[in-house]
Structures are given as structure tokens and as C-alpha cells.
Amino acid sequence: MALIVHKYGGTSMGSTERIRNVARRVAKWVRAGHQLVVVPSAMxxxxxxxxxLAKELQPEMPGPAAMRELDAIAATGEQVSVGLLALALQSEGVAAVSYGGWQVPIRTDSAFTKARIQSIDDARVRADLAAGRVVIITGFQGLDDAGNVTTLGRGGSDTSAVAVAAAMKADECLIYTDVDGVYTTDPRIVPEAKRLHTISFEEMLEMASLGSKVLQIRSVEFAGKYRVPLRVLSSFTPWDIPLDEEARSGTLITFEEDEKMEQAVVSGIAFNRDEAKITVMGVPDKPGIAYQILGPVADANIDIDVIIQNVSHDGKTDFSFTVHRNDFARTMDLLKNQVGPATGAAQVLGDPKICKVSIVGIGMRSHVGVASNMFRTLSEEGINIQMISTSEIKTSVVIDEKYMELAVRALHKAFGLDAEAAAQA
Amino acid sequence: MALIVHKYGGTSMGSTERIRNVARRVAKWVRAGHQLVVVPSAMxxxxxxxxxLAKELQPEMPGPAAMRELDAIAATGEQVSVGLLALALQSEGVAAVSYGGWQVPIRTDSAFTKARIQSIDDARVRADLAAGRVVIITGFQGLDDAGNVTTLGRGGSDTSAVAVAAAMKADECLIYTDVDGVYTTDPRIVPEAKRLHTISFEEMLEMASLGSKVLQIRSVEFAGKYRVPLRVLSSFTPWDIPLDEEARSGTLITFEEDEKMEQAVVSGIAFNRDEAKITVMGVPDKPGIAYQILGPVADANIDIDVIIQNVSHDGKTDFSFTVHRNDFARTMDLLKNQVGPATGAAQVLGDPKICKVSIVGIGMRSHVGVASNMFRTLSEEGINIQMISTSEIKTSVVIDEKYMELAVRALHKAFGLDAEAAAQA
Structure with missing residues (x-):
């Protein structure tokens, strides 16, 4: 008997018929002798x-009092879906009980619309499991110390599920989603992309943060912190496929690097076209200049991703960095009208038509020449690299957006991902 | 400055535009210097x-575990509307905060789908009012001792509003609804029916329980128990009518009988065609026979309204009683197949095509001949009375359903209601 957490997304909960299928799948696991905690999203x-509806009543940027109300309103979506799933399970003859995050409680800080989980009280849930009930808990939400409902932000249900699994020391957390696992890259761009049977938590973190939309990045961080075995698998398989087969499907995110090291040097190719590049040219190369340029950007709550500083010429240097494309106009405005003049910059240039392509793999730690292989491959395709950023297990390049697919395909092939992958498991 | 509770029904909350109008009305009261607590229904x-949705997943009669889930699901309707109203008020420049029943908390027993309020903690609400905020509280729901969400049953938001007003010792509880007050009878049947400016709590209780759908009966009981001044008024007046005019509109349910005694002997004519009559003929007239007949009916959770026992002839007697028309078939089945044979009844007769018409008035306490005036009026119209039931302030008759409108019109006229009424206030 194992303690298993299932997480189902909004598509899986999209109608009463689909909810019934989720109930049947959960019932299959219960009948196989497992204890189940289920964390569904809203329909x-x-x-x-x-x-x-909320926006119709308060179209402006919401203040703190309004954000509190937005959270209370949005949280009802999951409160409905947990109740419906409990009814569906009962209808299948399986004892089940639902809880809102506030009932468990799942404690969070008070950052409305983007709260962070602080603790989970597992007493009530354990008592229900011991009594033979499936426990269904709302994703996406919790309770702050003042007794207010908070939400974790979009995609927060993944994080809720992992946090519940961590608190309960679950044997595995299964994230049922609309893809059947983590791929070496997006199959829509590279048809040869293969599903990975396992991926290390650190690689998954890079893949998630680099634009692979399979899992919310915070849920991966959480899984890593608490070493929650996490599996991403398809919610589109029929509910009645054999449990053994289902339990081995998808992609398992592991913490056992040793085996992994024997595998491919590069596990996957990630990409992201949500960024824009800004270059501040000809600023004096003196101590504190990076802070003078990037401090005001951070103060405006704009996230900066890649940062490059050129070597200086004649006491002048250039700064380049990328921001989310949604923040591009705001950032350009800030730099042209405030930061640029204040720092004596010669020019501020912007380019929203860029993309970032990354190779990710734990094997890079112990293999030399991986980055240079990447650069050679891009060079052979005639793709100019605008920026380079590296970490221990990934190398990212910023290139012209129009070369994105070409770059991803070439790298996928160059690192042998077209051929292997599926051989792992 | 007064502390005022407003209650708005689902129609008033039916769209964001309507919610905005509710917010404007509430804002008007706030700007006049009052403290406001608002209890809205779900949209x-x-x-x-x-x-x-719930019924699609569990179509059978729900058991206790399912009823818990039904309550949790249904309660989200009001949780959305309080949040939306808070946003709308903030948009009008009025500080506002919303609470679910569980947050106040409004404590109830654990009778899911028909819970009863046990206590209300007013600390949090008072703190918000003192800080200058409008407090918006979900109607229809509360929290039981085990931390489960409960609902009070349909129409429960009226009760919530009155209970909140009682707990807060509010100066007045205003129930905004789709009628502009309590009438001497239903104007659709008697066009001459007049709005009552005041009605005593006891009369209102009789009017409510006899089928006048203006207020949920439990809310009237609550108002009586805690002496909450209650006003029923129209939600269809423009939000910007002068506050003085609005504050005097509708019907005030009072506890000051003295003035009222000077008024009409009969305040209103109530009627109800939701009942059915059952007669058990020729049962032995011996001690315990009433219990033998009605006990099994009560055990089957069937509410009995009017009960008549005839004088006996030759040691035999007849019992007649009325039940809700929805329970008619079930009751007949019970009596024909179980109770009848067990008690040796000669016959069980049923008639679902009856109605109950009542005259209601506190003045009846001190005036003789009111009931006989009623009987004479009906007799003059050729209407046969099948059953009679009396209480201190009302007299009800059961008659053939087809005479209902005729009886109501004749009685409305006979007791001088066509003429007067509106003169009171």
C-alpha cells in the first residue's frame, strides 16, 4: 500500500462526464489498495x-483590498470542483471527502494572487485516510494568518499537489496533464522529439524555467526541496488501462543522479520566445554602473533574465539584458527617459524579436566541449548568436526569433536526441 | 449614525451591472453616515x-457524506457574490471587505442543507466597521463545530441577514426584494390589495407561514426572537432616490402592538394551494388512535399542517389532515398500505385539489365575531368549508381549490381591506 497524490488539471475537470472519469481512475488506484489524496484544478x-466578472466591476489595477477579494472569488472555482469530485467518487462507491485549502489548513503568506505555501497541517487528512476515505483538496489556494483566503497564482495547483505530497510524505505525486510526459524538446517543432522516461529534478527545473510548459516551475522547486518523487503523465489515457502500465507511464522526475550520469550528456532542448533584448551602449565602465542601470528596472518590478556586460573600450562599456516581452515597452521607456540620461549612455537599443534556446543536461557537469558543440552547430546553420548565458547544467543562447525552429532542430539532432531518449527507462 | 444591515436577493445580484447598482445604493447609505453590513444572495x-452539476454526478437521494459536499459546492455561489460586491464598492470609493460565513464565523449545527444558526462572532465585523469599512457577509451558510461548511436551505439568506442584525444589535435590517412590501393579500388576485406600512411580527409570521412568499419564515422567527426591526422594501427603486424616502418605504415589521391594536382587526388574507387533504374514516375512537395514525406519517418526515378529528359515532371517528402536495402520493401510500389496515380504518380518502385561505390579524385577539364573519362571507359566496383551524391571530379554512380566488377576494372586501390599509403609516 502506498500513499499517492494525484493532481488533475482544469481540462480533466472540464465537465461532469470528465469528472466522472477522474473519479473512476482514482477509484482504480483505491481498489488496488492505495491511499489517495487528490488535488484538482477548477473546471x-x-x-x-x-x-x-471581477474585472467588470474593478477594471483598474487592483489595490491590496481588491486583491484580497479577487483571491476569495477565484478560489471558489476549485471549491466547486473538489466537491463535485467527492460526489463522483461516492457515486462510484468510494468514500471521499473534500476540503478547501482553508480547512486543511494550507497556510500561506499574505501575498494575495501570488501567495507562497508556508505549512500544511496533515492531521485532518491523515485521519480521513486512516478511515479509508479519499481526501480531495483544493489546489491553488490557502489561508493566511489573518484568516483570509489566498491564491498561489496561475498554475498553482501543481504546487499545491507537490506541497501536499511533501507534507504527507507521499510515495509519489502524479501530475495528470494534457501531455504524456517531458520531451527532449517540443514535438511540434521537432517531430523526432522523444519522451524522457526519467529526468533529474535539476534538469526539469531548467526545462520548466526555460519555457517548457509542462509543470509550473514553483512546483518543481518544491519537489526538489522536499525530494517528492514527481511523475508527469497523460490524463488522456482511458481511465481503465491497467494500473501497472499507468504507474510506469509519463516522465518520472528523480533525485538519483548516478544512473542518470550514464545517460545522454544533453537531456533536452528548451526554448522561449517570450523575451525581448535591450542594450545600453556606451556607458562609463566604473564601479556601480550595473546597479545604476539594472536597479531602477528591478525597482519597477521588471524581471531580468540574461545579463551581459561587454569588455570595455576607452572607458566605455555596453550592457545587454533580456526581459519578458510584455515588459519591453515599459523597460524601454524607463531606460530611454531616465536611466539612459542619468548614466550618460550613448544609445539605448531594443529588440523584441529574439528568442532563447537552451541545451539542458546534468551530463554537462562532467563533459567538456558541450557548449562549443552547441556553438559550432549554430554556426554551421548560419545562425548568429547575440548573447550567451551558462549555468552548471545548461547553456542558453539568444538568437533572432526567426531562427528558433531551425536552431532547436539542429541542436536536437547534434546532441543525439533524435536517435536515443526512449531507450532510457 | 445607525448600524444598518442590508440584504439583497439573487435578482439584485444577477449581473455585474446590477451589483454595481447595489454598491451605489449601499454607498448612498454610507455617505449618509451609517455603518453598513450587507448580506447578499448568490447571483x-x-x-x-x-x-x-452536483446532481449529474450523484442523481440518487444524497446521503450525509454527499450532503456535506452539496453544501460546500452551493456555498460558493454567495462566496463569489460577496467578493464581487466588495470590488464594486471599492470601485465606488467605499472601503469594503467580504467574509464567507466560515470566516466570521457564523456557527451552525451540522444539519447539512438545512442547518440552523447557533451563534455569530461579531468581533471581526465590529473591528471592520470601526475602521470605516462596509462588511459584506455571505448569506445562506455557516460553519459547524467540525469545521464543515453548512447551508441553511433555500431562502436562508434572509435568515442570515436577520441573524447578523440580531448579533450586531443593528438598528434595522432592510430586506431588499422584488416586491415593495407586504400586502393585505396577493395583488395578482385582488387588484385592490394595499401595501401595509407596518405589520406586527406575529402577523408577519402567520402571513409568511401561510404562503405569502415575501420573507422566509425562519427569518421572521429569528427577527421575533431577537426583536430585530425588519423592513421589506423594493430593490427596483432607482438606487439614487433620496435616502429618507427609501428608509420609509416598504413594510416595517414591528414589535409595538399597542398602536397596531387601533388598526384593522384583520391585517391580511393569506392563501396556500400547496396542500393536499387526507381523511381516514371509521377508525376506533380510543386513546392513542391519533398517534397511531399520525406517528408513522411524522416518522416518514412528512410535515402535517391542519389536523381535524370528528366527534365519534358508535365508537368510530374520522381523522382529516393536510400535508404538502409533494408528499401526497407518499402519504396516501403509507396510509392505505400500512396505517389504514393496522388501525382498522374503514376507508382512506385523499384530495389534492384543496387550498387553505386564512385571515390574519392581531386585532382578532380582542375582537369577537371575526371568525363567524369569515364563515358568513364564504357561505354567501356558496363556498363549502371542509376544515377549520384557528390560532390566536388567524383563522384558516380548507376549501376546494377552484374557489380560492373567489374566497380571497370576498374576504379582502368583507374585512374592509379594499378600502383602508395604506392609511396606516
């Missing part, structure tokens, strides 16, 4: 509907 | 939508 479309 | 149609 698809529901969170948007609720926030749409 | 119209929302509770039905939610329970419809």
Missing part, C-alpha cells in the same frame, strides 16, 4: 469566468 | 447551476 474556463 | 441562477 476549465471557470477561473477566467470569475476573474472576468 | 440568480447560480445556486441552481451548481446543484445541477
Amino acid at each position: 476549465s474556463g471557470e477561473t477566467n469566468r470569475l476573474l472576468g | 440568480s441562477g447560480e445556486t441552481n447551476r451548481l446543484l445541477g
